[in-house]
Amino acid sequence: MIAPGQARLPALRAVMEGGPLALPEDWRAVVEASAAALAARVAGGEALYGVNTGFGKLASTRIPGDQLAQLQLNLLRSHAAGTGPLLPRPVVRLILALKALSLARGASGVRPVVVEALLALLAADVLPAIPARGSVGASGDLAPLAHLSLVLIGEGEAFVGDAVLPGAEALARAGLAPLALGPKEGLALLNGTQVSTALALAALFAAEDLLATSLLAGAMSVDAARGSDTPFDARIHELRGQPGQIRVAAALRALLAGSQIRESHREGDPRVQDPYSLRCQPQVAGACLDLLAHAATVLEREANAVTDNPLVVGAEVLSGGNFHAEPVAFAADAMALALAELGAISERRIALLTDPVLSGLPAFLVREGGLNSGFMIAQVTAAALTAENRALAAPRSVDSLPTSANQEDHVSMATGAALRLHDMADNLAGILSVELLAAAQGLEFHRPLQSAPAIEAAHGLVRGVAAAWEADRVMAPDIAAVKALVERGRFARLVEWS
Structure with missing residues (x-):
């Protein structure tokens, strides 16, 4: 009801x-x-x-x-x-x-x-x-x-x-x-505004799942690259006070808790600091989380609003402009920034994992490199999707065109702003699928050590649809299979929020 x-x-x-x-x-x-x-x-x-x-x-x-x-x-x-x-x-x-x-x-x-x-x-x-x-x-x-x-x-x-x-x-x-x-x-x-609002809400629901998935993929990449969990220490984030950042750091700590891989290099690791794509996840994903939370507030209001014209209020009939979807357009443009940035930092983690200098792993995550190219072109695919999302993230709300013989002389472009989010979410799901495949491959170079329970559960999901990469094969089916799991929220459900 x-x-x-x-x-x-x-x-x-x-x-x-x-x-x-x-x-x-x-x-x-x-x-x-x-x-x-x-x-x-x-x-x-x-x-x-x-x-x-x-x-x-x-x-x-x-x-x-x-x-x-x-x-x-x-x-x-x-x-x-x-x-x-x-x-x-x-x-x-x-x-x-x-x-x-x-x-x-x-x-x-x-x-x-x-x-x-x-x-x-x-x-x-x-x-x-x-x-x-x-x-x-x-x-x-x-x-x-x-x-x-x-x-x-x-x-x-x-x-x-x-x-x-x-x-x-x-x-x-x-x-x-x-x-x-x-x-x-x-x-x-x-x-x-029901069409633009529905499109934006559907994109919001997808974005929320994708953000959670990005945290799981990011935590898996931290362990695959033998990164540190110190940047997720609660004291760091409390000193800044940004609520999304605090929540993301807590989620990452929970995801990495109990990892044997992390414990194996806690002492004696010559690296003082990890690259930003690992270390700054709370700052980036936390800012995205705050944007999505604001968009959710705006869109929930709009979902409950009366937005036609004229309106019947008591015995009066009032002409106004509640049909102007500027709040929806702004919310959609903000969500576009979040989707683009989650993909951008994920692509950088993929590049890190495939670079032996940064990751300490075999080049392109495959043994017998040269004979095998491994994840070389999967990273290129992620880069292409990231570039497309950057272009799609340009604001639509500022692109008004007059209509109806200049009677309707300023418009919101909210419907297009919300519609493009669906392409962006699809692209982000593809980027995260490549990262999950790459990070799962990276973890296996540290066996018999185990990662944390949620990360191992994610590894199991990946391996349930895509075998380990021993020698070159067609990669597109693996990406598609993992992407289907991403879009069904299977990885997002492994993330615990405080």
Whole structure:
């Protein structure tokens, strides 16, 4: 049960991953009151934006009463102008949930049947086919939400299982009737930040798992390179006071606790300090953790917000700009920095492990070097993904372009900002997969000594899908197999947070 305005991120993640969404029964009363207040204003002959007027630059055009239903249909059809690949189904589930929760707060002037129609699609797993591109993140996510809304009225297309079917057929298979739109209901459905917010939330959930995975990979690399755990001493981090740094250092200490490899070189090691990619993990990953925590706060607020326009507040109809997704754009841009930096420091650890001068391990982590190239090109792959993420990390929120004949003259670009995070997360998963393979290989040069329990468990996960590297073979399947584990959160679950 999720109350409108009170959704928490774990509950939303559960819905995204296939769980049900149920609302407390008391939502209907406030929604009915909002719809009644709007109907009274329309009956009084008042000009209300998007209810009995045109949209955007056409807001001064008055629409006759007998054409109000057609106005909403025309809005959905004309605004369904998206392009590109279809959004992933889990993201669409989250969009449906966010839109239902927003409308159920009773400030949008829609009837309860509209909320019920969204919940019915979610319950039946009839998921609108939404092209990924076409929103600038202001006036809401108009094009993608129009594609979603078409399915409600029996048009557009929807996923039913793995098939994409015409909207009318998809509804019929689920036993659902098309929705007949009332005044403002089309506008309320497609005006809002639910697409950009859902994309950013899905990326946040992935980023949180990837950050935890990066700590496990980093700890494994420390032991593979016979690095020191002194830089993770709590006293160092308490003197700085950065909360993410303190938490990351604690997680790294826990990951390395009990390592025989660490104990074997605690005395007599000629190295005074490790390279930054090992030593400064708390400072780098901790800063990333703080960025993700801030983004989570912003996105949780946005997930609970009412972001369409105009809004019905009591008996008044107020025009404003809650559809402007600047908070989401800023959160997405911050998350991009975190994803890029986690990949950058991981790639440097891979380079360290493959360099015999820095690591003390065989060149490129393979015996009989020369005959075998080992991890030489795997490191190059990681470097390529790192470079791509650096380019993708450029901020999108500052790249406004005016739309709608300059009526909508400043936009957030939040949807593109959030969409690019998914490519970045995919790249980071690839980089971390190479590091996990390299670090697992490095550990084996220290046998029979064992690393710490969580690191050995991670080593076991790697070796469950990729054999040790004794002689050159095709590496791409190994990277793909480990990446699949990374994306399923198998390594992230081995990290204990204090």
